[in-house]
Amino acid sequence: MEVLKKRILEEGVVISDEVLKLDALLNHQVDPQLTMEMGREFAGRFADCGITRIVTVESSGIAVAFATAYELKVPLVFARRKKTLLADPDALCERVPSFTKGIVTDIMLSRQFISPEDKILFIDDIIANGDAARGLIKIIERSGAELVGLGVVVEKSFQAGARTIKEQGIRLESLVRITSLRGGTIEFGE
Template sequence: MELLKQKIREVGVILSDEVIKLDAILNHAVDPALTTAMGREFARLYRDENVTKILTIESSGIPIAFAAAQELNVPLVFARRKKSLNTETETYCERVPSFTKGIVTDIMVSKEFLDEKDRVVLIDDFIANGDAARGLIRIIRRSGATLLGLGVAVEKSFQAGGRTIRESGIRVESLAKIASLAGGEIRFE
């Protein structure tokens, strides 16, 4: 998606050969026009799959997932990272490490919002090592729902996440694939 690549070039801050900061458009602030365009693109890619739910993980995936869900006219469900006092006791829960945060967290989805009748597309902002996506995939499988694929705004293709998920037979659609951040330069596939 050329618009996304252009925005990444404009606002991306390379912190190392493995980390790019995209706070201005994905992780701290939201560019509504770009987010809407990304949602439309994911909807176009999955429109013929009879999607019944979009699933993401809080918090940075929510705006893009919302835009896709709105375009497809289906509910959005997001995995929560922390249990609150009113969290359902009947949840699917997985422990996942975060590459950028350097921590391990529990993610959970209420059994009320995901079951065997659902046809689900995962949407997320980034994929690096793929740990969060694999956690959500395990939740979907435990629920009995059908996983149609994964939509990722930005894939760091020099890391194994997207590749290993594809190798497991899951469809992965990435709107921008960063091949390298070496030498302080963003190179796309």
């Protein structure tokens, strides 16, 4: 997506050789037109998969996952990171480290919103080390649902996350691949 690459170059902030801040696009502010365009792109790439449900992890993946769900006309379910008083005591749960937050959290998905009959498309904002993605994949597997693929807005291909997901035989589609952030410069791959 050339428009996404252009926006990342204009609005992304390289924090270090491993961290790219995309608050203006994904993580703090959302551009509705760009987000809907990303949703259409994912919907087109996975249109022939019989998707019955979109799944994401709160919170940065929700906007793009919603746009994708809207285009595919299926429900969106997001895994929560915080237990509440109303949390499903029988929720599927996985403990995962967060690369950008520097903490370990539990992600939870209510069994009420995922079933063995579902064909799941997992949408996420960024994949770096892939810990949260692997955690949600384990939850999907334990639910008995079929994971048909993972759509990621930004793949940081110089980190291991996307590679480890693909090595599991999971279809991974990235809208943009970043191959390097060295020296404060964003480099894209094909």
